[in-house]
Amino acid sequence: MTFREFWLEYRSEVFFGIVLAALTVFSYWAAAFIPEDIFEYCINPAQYVTIGVVCFYGAWVIFRHHEGNRLRRAWGITLILWGLIEVALLLIRYCFGIKAVGGDAGDPLYNASLTVGNLLAWMLFIYPSLVLRPQWLNRWRALSFVIPVILLGIVDYFLPLNLLPVIMLFPVVIFVLLCSHISGYRQWCEENFSSMDHFDTQWIVRYLIMLFLAGMSFYFICFWFVPNRMFTQQWLLFLILAYSTEQILYHKDPWALLSEDAQTTLSDEMTAPNGTNTEQSNFVGKERAIFEQWMMTDKPFLNPDFQLQDIRTIIPKNRTSLSKFIKNEYNCSFYQLVNHYRVEEAKQIMTAYPELKSHEVSKLAGFSSSTVFSRIFTRETGLNPKDWSKKDL
Numbered sequence: 001m002t003f004r005e006f007w008l009e010y011r012s013e014v015f016f017g018i019v020l021a022a023l024t025v026f027s028y029w030a031a032a033f034i035p036e037d038i039f040e041y042c043i044n045p046a047q048y049v050t051i052g053v054v055c056f057y058g059a060w061v062i063f064r065h066h067e068g069n070r071l072r073r074a075w076g077i078t079l080i081l082w083g084l085i086e087v088a089l090l091l092i093r094y095c096f097g098i099k100a101v102g103g104d105a106g107d108p109l110y111n112a113s114l115t116v117g118n119l120l121a122w123m124l125f126i127y128p129s130l131v132l133r134p135q136w137l138n139r140w141r142a143l144s145f146v147i148p149v150i151l152l153g154i155v156d157y158f159l160p161l162n163l164l165p166v167i168m169l170f171p172v173v174i175f176v177l178l179c180s181h182i183s184g185y186r187q188w189c190e191e192n193f194s195s196m197d198h199f200d201t202q203w204i205v206r207y208l209i210m211l212f213l214a215g216m217s218f219y220f221i222c223f224w225f226v227p228n229r230m231f232t233q234q235w236l237l238f239l240i241l242a243y244s245t246e247q248i249l250y251h252k253d254p255w256a257l258l259s260e261d262a263q264t265t266l267s268d269e270m271t272a273p274n275g276t277n278t279e280q281s282n283f284v285g286k287e288r289a290i291f292e293q294w295m296m297t298d299k300p301f302l303n304p305d306f307q308l309q310d311i312r313t314i315i316p317k318n319r320t321s322l323s324k325f326i327k328n329e330y331n332c333s334f335y336q337l338v339n340h341y342r343v344e345e346a347k348q349i350m351t352a353y354p355e356l357k358s359h360e361v362s363k364l365a366g367f368s369s370s371t372v373f374s375r376i377f378t379r380e381t382g383l384n385p386k387d388w389s390k391k392d393l
Contacts, residue, residue, distance in 0.1 A: 013205040017213075024213050024232060028220075031228040039228050047234035048090040054238060055083030058245035065249060071130055075248050078123050082241065085120065121171040121218075122146045124211055124240065125178065127248070128204055132181040145174070171215055178208060190335035191323045194306040195368050203247050210240045287315055288329050301341045302366040308334045342366045343380045346373065350389045358385050 034043065062076035126142060149170050182204060189196060214236045221229050294314050300306050311322050326334050346365035349356065356364075362373030378384045383391065 013202055013209065016206055017209040020209065020213060024217060024236065027232040027235065028229060031231040034228050034231065036228065039231065044230055044234070045090065045094065047231070047238070048086050048093075051234065051238050051241065052083045052086040052090070054242050054245070055079040055086065058241065059083070062245065062249070071127065072248055074130055075127050075245070078126060079241065079245065081123060082120070119146065119149065121211070121215060122149070122174070125171070125174050127244070128178050128207060131204060132178060132185040175208065175212060175215070182208075187333070190333035191326075192308045192319070192334065194301060194335055194338035194366075195304050195372070196335065203251065207240075207244060207247075210236065210243070214240060287325070290314055291325075295341055299341075299345070299366075301338045302345070302364075304366055304368045306338060306366070338366075339376045340380065342373075343377055346377060346385070347388070350385065354389060361385065 031039075056079070059076045059079035062072050062079065066072040066076065122145060129142075185204070214233065217229075217233050217236055221233055291311065291314065295301065300310060308322055308326075309319060315322065315325070317325070323334065326332070326337055330337050332340075342365045346361050346367075349361050349364050358374065359370040362370045365373065367373035367376070374384055377388070381388055
């Protein structure tokens with residue numbers, strides 16, 4: 001991806017990150033003016049309670065509307081666990097007088113608090129891992145990530161060792177891995193689906209930006225602890241949990257949108273040893289002719305839910321072979337190829353029926369909405385649909 005393509009794709013997320021970072025810095029500055037007693041006995045308990053309410057209420061809503069969606073179930077479990085932790089921290093802090101986080105380097109809870117913070121970060125990384133790597137993160141793999149951190153925290157607490165740098169690296173490594181998977185996730189979606197309406201990579205980028213700022217804020221608190229600084233950390237966590245719950249309710253799991261046949265095929269491919277394939281991926285010229293004839297006569301692209309796996313009705317190959325076929329023969333993804341056919345169909349419709357409205361043309365050409373139609377049509381032709389229809393007048 002070139003810088004220009006990155007900017008066009010994620011410019012709103014860049015502004016989002018800049019604004020949120022500015023608000024975070026301002027919040028740290030403003031919190032310094034909050035009297036410590038008021039913060040300790042009024043504001044901070046209210047923040048703990050608010051986050052707990054958001055977690056338990058959000059989990060209740062998620063489980064009421066999970067509709068068999070594994071991502072929503074995973075987030076619902078995360079909210080419940082987080083809510084229980086918030087309640088526990090509130091009780092520990094105000095019933096036993098132990099600070100939930102912070103202190104100076106001589107405080108025995110100092111490194112332990114970092115370990116707890118990393119465990120909470122691990123919980124927030126579960127959802128993007130499930131999204132960006134479908135069917136990759138299972139229970140045992142998730143535990144394999146967190147067990148080393150728990151062991152390091154225990155060893156660091158009981159032995160005179162300074163394992164703080166190693167403990168701190170844990171969320172950083174996971175964060176970098178997740179960022180590196182974003183482009184792969186989009187590519188995976190474009191290889192399998194003809195519409196990207198339900199796959200908002202921008203939302204995942206915003207989620208990771210919030211995680212990054214919350215992580216930096218947590219480290220800042222641990223190294224330079226002032227009670228009022230927890231004000232910023234708490235509202236950042238509130239933002240992550242509330243905003244994420246709302247977004248997750250309106251985004252679908254791409255894996256769940258695949259047909260059962262496609263899910264079985266993908267599962268077999270992911271569990272197969274590297275370098276093995278159950279089918280040969282060699283194609284001959286006649287198969288391209290068969291494919292193009294099918295696209296022109298049956299026009300399966302008119303279905304907004306058209307998937308790569310549907311090509312198996314005429315070319316009985318597995319998903320990997322079909323994806324390679326599209327890429328090698330047409331030098332583009334399945335998503336891009338299908339939208340090219342849809343744009344050509346839209347041109348014919350607009351030529352034959354110039355009186356039709358944009359939303360009518362988009363529906364007849366197989367686009368999911370007039371907004372998507374306008375964006376893709378402009379990208380393909382350099383003109384928006386209205387200007388294109390007038391160019392020969």
